[in-house]
Amino acid sequence: MTQLSPRLKQATPVVVDHGEGVYLFDTAGRRFLDFTAGIGVTSTGHCHPRVVEAAQAQVAKLIHGQYTTVMHQPLLALTERLGEVLPAGIDTLFFANSGSEAVEASIRLARMATGRPNIIVFSGGFHGRTVAAASLTTSGTKVRAGFAPLMAGVSVAPFPHAYHYGWDEDTATKFALRELDFLLATQSAPDDTAAFLVEPVLGEGGYVPASTAFLAGLRERADRYGIQLILDEVQTGFGRTGRFWGHDHFDSRADILVMAKGIASGFPLSAIAAPAALMEKAWPGSQGGTYGGNAVACAAAVATLDVIQSEGLVENSAVQGQRLVAGLRATAADHKEIGDVRGLGLMLACEFTTADGSPDTATATRVHAAAAANGLLLLTCGPFGNVVRMIPPLIVTPAQIDEALALWTTSLT
Ligand SMILES: Cc1ncc(COP(=O)(O)O)c(C=O)c1O
Numbered sequence: 001m002t003q004l005s006p007r008l009k010q011a012t013p014v015v016v017d018h019g020e021g022v023y024l025f026d027t028a029g030r031r032f033l034d035f036t037a038g039i040g041v042t043s044t045g046h047c048h049p050r051v052v053e054a055a056q057a058q059v060a061k062l063i064h065g066q067y068t069t070v071m072h073q074p075l076l077a078l079t080e081r082l083g084e085v086l087p088a089g090i091d092t093l094f095f096a097n098s099g100s101e102a103v104e105a106s107i108r109l110a111r112m113a114t115g116r117p118n119i120i121v122f123s124g125g126f127h128g129r130t131v132a133a134a135s136l137t138t139s140g141t142k143v144r145a146g147f148a149p150l151m152a153g154v155s156v157a158p159f160p161h162a163y164h165y166g167w168d169e170d171t172a173t174k175f176a177l178r179e180l181d182f183l184l185a186t187q188s189a190p191d192d193t194a195a196f197l198v199e200p201v202l203g204e205g206g207y208v209p210a211s212t213a214f215l216a217g218l219r220e221r222a223d224r225y226g227i228q229l230i231l232d233e234v235q236t237g238f239g240r241t242g243r244f245w246g247h248d249h250f251d252s253r254a255d256i257l258v259m260a261k262g263i264a265s266g267f268p269l270s271a272i273a274a275p276a277a278l279m280e281k282a283w284p285g286s287q288g289g290t291y292g293g294n295a296v297a298c299a300a301a302v303a304t305l306d307v308i309q310s311e312g313l314v315e316n317s318a319v320q321g322q323r324l325v326a327g328l329r330a331t332a333a334d335h336k337e338i339g340d341v342r343g344l345g346l347m348l349a350c351e352f353t354t355a356d357g358s359p360d361t362a363t364a365t366r367v368h369a370a371a372a373a374n375g376l377l378l379l380t381c382g383p384f385g386n387v388v389r390m391i392p393p394l395i396v397t398p399a400q401i402d403e404a405l406a407l408w409t410t411s412l413t
Helices: 049-061 073-082 099-114 131-135 169-186 212-225 246-250 295-310 313-333 361-374 398-412
Strands: 016-020 023-026 031-034 092-096 118-122 154-157 193-198 228-232 256-259 270-274 338-344 347-352 379-381 387-390
Touching (some): 049 295, 073 092, 118 169, 154 169, 169 212, 295 313, 313 338, 347 361
Antiparallel strands (some): 092 270, 256 270, 379 387
């Protein structure tokens, strides 16, 4: 009998039959409030009617129009539409399928454009599971252990994780930038450094927002040394944080922007975006792939952008995020095992710690399982698995936020 790999870890015991909006229904007909959104993917909710309609129409017209053989309309339409949301000056796109693939494309471009070998990443960052992406990932050893040698040319600098260090944001930021300068002086000379690669909010690493001064410090050093600043917005993009891009919170500017997840409501699609003059520096033949820019995924992405804009989902993410974080903070005040509540928009998390400040993985695991049993699906993250995160679809209503908060409070006791 064939079976799934036992290493495909299941966060919940749910076998899902169908999804509708913020809800998932299991094969026995039980309804769950889905605050995982397929790890921050189904931002328009499960099976949004406009996304379904666009995908169904496209399936009947053209499923696969391989994009280095022929060009197709959904890809051209999506390229044009993304121009409405891309930061000024970033006007050229390359499409792939997964976040990992796009991250790899971004570092390939940075290396080719600069002729330099090294990439500097930031502690706690998650950039994917393929060998190069795993080499750039430091959110937990499970992603990178056991299959060395990893890709060479990667150095790790601290991320300003104030709660982890037990400092305020300013102290953590100054420390991170000082250590980055030390790294540039001791390990990866600026002339050998192609790129800084960073998430505006650490995702798998524990839902930790960067700071304005930190990203400004990276920008300043990138400009000073001709290093490319790659912002990995795979999880933070498309309204997740209450602004269209996560880095909008920090007034930052990318050289290369990496996106996936929320772009197509669940269809596999990712992209990198860069100014044309930079993208042109990729070597001929270095960008391509059999499935990249799939026609159905692109049609779904155009519909996703329509929904985000017409239903005001970026604003809703900000407003409902405020409601959720206020509720989480109020609950945390009565639960000393919750050491920190943090995040932006609808990318929020609670970190569980013991009385002496150590990671409390056992309680996080128990509460996460209790929430699922109570009908609220959540995920954990962080290097110790002691951070429980909430990433509902951006269509979530105040009533659903309140329902989730009630289930959360019940699950804590
Ligand atoms: C910030 C970030 N980058 C890259 C990836 C990798 O994306 P994928 O799993 O689609 O390869 C993820 C996935 O969680 C992510 O959160």
